[in-house]
Amino acid sequence: MPAAILTPCRPWTGRRVVLGVTGGVAAYKSIQVARDLTRLGATVDAVLTSAAQRFVTPLAYEAVTGRPALTDLFSADGAALHVRLGQEADVVCVAPAGADFLSRAASGRANDLICTTLLATRAPVVICPAMNERMFSHPQVQRNLDHLKQVLGYEVAGPGLGPLAAGEGEGHGRLIEPWQIEEAIGRALTPRGRLAGRRVLVTAGPTRESLDPVRFLGNRSSGRMGYAMAQVAWRRGGQVTLVSGPSELDDPFGVDVVRVETAEEMLAAVTKHASEADVLVFAAAVADYRPVDPSARKVKRAEAGPELGIVMVENPDVAVESLRARKAGSVAVGFALETDDVLANAEKKLTKKGFDLVVANDATEEGAGFGVETNRVTILDAEGGREDLPLLSKSETAEEVWDRAESRLAPEVGRA
């Protein structure tokens, strides 16, 4: 899900990013990355190879980062520029990373500024390959990528599947989208806590209950809050499954997404994963009722007459049903969107459904609730604690909720 609000926020703000750009037409996407990261509060040093400068100019990066773009290993800044860059970086990302760069990085070459910076840094490194599919699948390229991953511990993000450069058709090799590169960088910048390696299950979005083959009953949920919870869990190192009702949002990066329509389908999908999950987050706006007898054919006005009654039957409660099989020590987080008696209603849900935390908000408040990018929530816990958070982006709200959910997980045996 693209970071919708680009204001300084975790995990990017105050961090130093070296953004390497190598030769390839996808280099244009890295200008967007440099711009977004700067707006998210990072200090970005763009480093362009000479091949990159055939496609994009240093000036473009300077305009969006407000800092000089770097191109020369032997600059007037002194021969140790690469050492300074490498030492000060919190993360080094190369996007796009072409085949020649991968070969040089894998063999430890030091013949340009980005390769020398890689040798000088001990920060995490994220590589985003981009090239023609035939080149990408070549054993030489695959061997280089394996080496970068397995031996050097670099994170390789992408490539994606989709249209390649003009005339090259569709295939594997496309640079991932700017927001996905930003997420991969965000993950590298996020310290590993108790969530690292744990299984996380998130429900999100609305459900749709059929009236007939063309009509349904739904609700106004966009899925944003649940998608943000899934994305932040991935950034923190979780293995995340998102069970989502119909939503227009892109799949969160790195997350397994199971798309469903109805409450019953959501329960079936969630049940498959619930007993293995270390944290279960129920952010979906599940329909409490469904039409008891949806019509197999389109309901015709002439046949239905001036009034149309719909008899509804209760849906299962996905949270309650799936928590029956929960793992010992797991943490369950519920959401409560209310219009009246917000805290009292949220508290009832906390005890009745067996949640450890409930994130409550008021649907009538401006900037909170469905369809907006922000939220103002109160977090209630099973011990009676209450915390009011300020108006925050949904991504920041998710970070705050995860701070509290993560601290409730017991440290894994054998780990700090």
Ligand code: CTP
């Ligand atoms: N929930 C669920 N399955 C349902 C209904 C709710 O999993 N059929 C979960 C939601 O994902 C949320 C919590 O339960 O985490 C509270 O949802 P909400 O719709 O606010 O509560 P309801 O129990 O449906 O109560 P009401 O609609 O009467 O307020």
